[in-house]
Amino acid sequence: MQHPERRLLVCVDMERYSRRGNIQQYQAQQDFHRLLREAADEVGMDRVGWTTQQAGDGELAVLPRDVPEARVIGRFLPELNRRLRQYNASRLPEARIRLRVAVHQGMVHLDGANGFPGQAVVMVSRLCDAAPVRRALAAFPDTGVALVVSADIYRDVVTEYPEEIRPDRFRKIEVVHADKGFREPAWLCVLDEDATFWRDDSRSEPDDSRSEPDDSPPQAPTEPAGRRRIDPGGGPTANGGIRTGDIRVDGQNAIGPGAMAIGSIGRDAVLRPDPDR
Structure with a gap:
């Protein structure tokens, strides 16, 4: 050698x-x-x-x-x-x-x-x-x-x-x-x-679309502490308010514990208990 x-x-x-x-x-x-x-x-x-x-x-x-x-x-x-x-x-x-x-x-x-x-x-x-x-x-x-x-x-x-x-x-x-x-x-x-x-697209995360379907019942979404949800609506309201999609409010501006606003946002907003809480 x-x-x-x-x-x-x-x-x-x-x-x-x-x-x-x-x-x-x-x-x-x-x-x-x-x-x-x-x-x-x-x-x-x-x-x-x-x-x-x-x-x-x-x-x-x-x-x-x-x-x-x-x-x-x-x-x-x-x-x-x-x-x-x-x-x-x-x-x-x-x-x-x-x-x-x-x-x-x-x-x-x-x-x-x-x-x-x-x-x-x-x-x-x-x-x-x-x-x-x-x-x-x-x-x-x-x-x-x-x-x-x-x-x-x-x-x-x-x-x-x-x-x-x-x-x-x-x-x-x-x-x-x-x-x-x-x-x-x-x-x-x-x-x-x-x-x-x-x-190099092959380096992206693997596609999970071929995985087995999840048969478990859907879970209600969780909201972080101190955050409230306003239901979605659409278009202007009679009192001049504006209907909108989900608006999340944190801290001192949140709408009371366990409640959410329905319909327009303004003086005539209707509050009701949040069923997800």
């Missing part, structure tokens, strides 16, 4: 790849690799030196030691996003290529028998597969890249050496894979979009 090396890791996954037919998958793979290579060439990065683990819908790349991390995040990914936007502009939605990209760094074994052993590899893969990243990409149909980076990459690279990427467009998220016992903070950005104001 060789000693592990600290490297920059980039995990890329195509959106909705499995929904494509055979020929569409074949073409998407060809264009996916071409777009990655062209974007890398444009910013002076040689894809030939990347050590990759391929999948049909993406790849895990271990980058060479001498590749500047700031160039990967601040130049390569924006260039890739621009090329994807241009590519997708003339294609039907089902033929477009849109990517989730995760970036992390850490110790990795390059001589594994079936991939790259190392917790850093597990981390970057979990980030790429995170539900918030999937939802963010779906929420911005014109973008080409939804990027998620680990907390240390955001701190050390994004905020210090942003180049063509804006640190203020990142938002903090929590990546959770409960079935795998995984929970980590990360930072999410939808390239050339402002996702900081995007509302």
